[in-house]
Amino acid sequence: MKRRARLDVRLVVLSLVSLVAIAAGGQAQEPKTVRIDTLSVMDTLYHLSGGGANSLALIDEINGGVVLIDTKPPGWGQPVRDALDGVTDLPVTTIINTHAHPDHAGSNGEFGSAALIVAHENTKANLARMDLYSGANAASLPTTTFADRFSLLEDIDRIELYHFGPAHTDGDIIVVFPAKGVAYMGGLFPSKATPVIDTSNGGSGVAFPDTLAKAVAGIPGVSRVITGHGEAPVTYAGRGRRETGADRPWTGFMTWEDLEEYADFNRDFLEATVRAFRAGLTVDEAAATLELPERYKDYGMEHARANIEAIYDELANR
Numbered sequence: 001m002k003r004r005a006r007l008d009v010r011l012v013v014l015s016l017v018s019l020v021a022i023a024a025g026g027q028a029q030e031p032k033t034v035r036i037d038t039l040s041v042m043d044t045l046y047h048l049s050g051g052g053a054n055s056l057a058l059i060d061e062i063n064g065g066v067v068l069i070d071t072k073p074p075g076w077g078q079p080v081r082d083a084l085d086g087v088t089d090l091p092v093t094t095i096i097n098t099h100a101h102p103d104h105a106g107s108n109g110e111f112g113s114a115a116l117i118v119a120h121e122n123t124k125a126n127l128a129r130m131d132l133y134s135g136a137n138a139a140s141l142p143t144t145t146f147a148d149r150f151s152l153l154e155d156i157d158r159i160e161l162y163h164f165g166p167a168h169t170d171g172d173i174i175v176v177f178p179a180k181g182v183a184y185m186g187g188l189f190p191s192k193a194t195p196v197i198d199t200s201n202g203g204s205g206v207a208f209p210d211t212l213a214k215a216v217a218g219i220p221g222v223s224r225v226i227t228g229h230g231e232a233p234v235t236y237a238g239r240g241r242r243e244t245g246a247d248r249p250w251t252g253f254m255t256w257e258d259l260e261e262y263a264d265f266n267r268d269f270l271e272a273t274v275r276a277f278r279a280g281l282t283v284d285e286a287a288a289t290l291e292l293p294e295r296y297k298d299y300g301m302e303h304a305r306a307n308i309e310a311i312y313d314e315l316a317n318r
């Protein structure tokens, strides 16, 4: 059964080249470009790609502010603002960080208008250990933290934050827009590929499948799933050329069924690794002989060896 729903999405696209910095050595740096696409939910929810990770922006007209979910790497605040300028004049008043990695929380300090920065309590602790948030930059640490659940705003703008346990880090949260049927997964579901397991920030390959299974069981009413990385919600054919036509499947959105499959993928990966561990295989042997069900054949396996190693370490230290 083909799972990926085709979505009727009206796209507002602004491709903005915000900055071409010339480095001291005379070499041009990559321009920082953020593309903004509407998720076509009452024209209030937008997808921001660029800088290596995806972000979302909710335009909260009632309270007169933008809620920015993940801020991209350091230096990406202005490109994000430039992209937002195409759809709203409202300032970013609230930031949500899904976890403590610089590609998701790196530009917090570049939104001086944000009085509220929300994250899991472990995310704040993880960020506080980083050079990026030392000294004066500590002012950009999360201002409000929680352990399991948190909610913001009301009615159609309501945002529910969930934490189900360690996985990518120990502070991963899922951002759910219940009235819009949308969930943003951050590093818990980066794309259809092996995830990164950051054990130095409390991540766990053993817990990863359980954490995802709890999310699948514990979050109601979501049809569109936005991954933390991967393609924007549109199919491109070649650089800069928009692929059009009603028959083209959108490639950026995942569905709830995709998330269920991703939870199964991580479960099957863990079980295969545990079998290899118990059989006495080395990490390299386990990686070389890893076999997963056919339905994951298109999954990216870039982090497979690193994840096997992380799981081995966890199993050995039990």
Ligand SMILES: [Zn+2]
Residues within 6 Å of the ligand: 099, 101, 104, 168, 187, 196
């Ligand atoms: Zn991450």
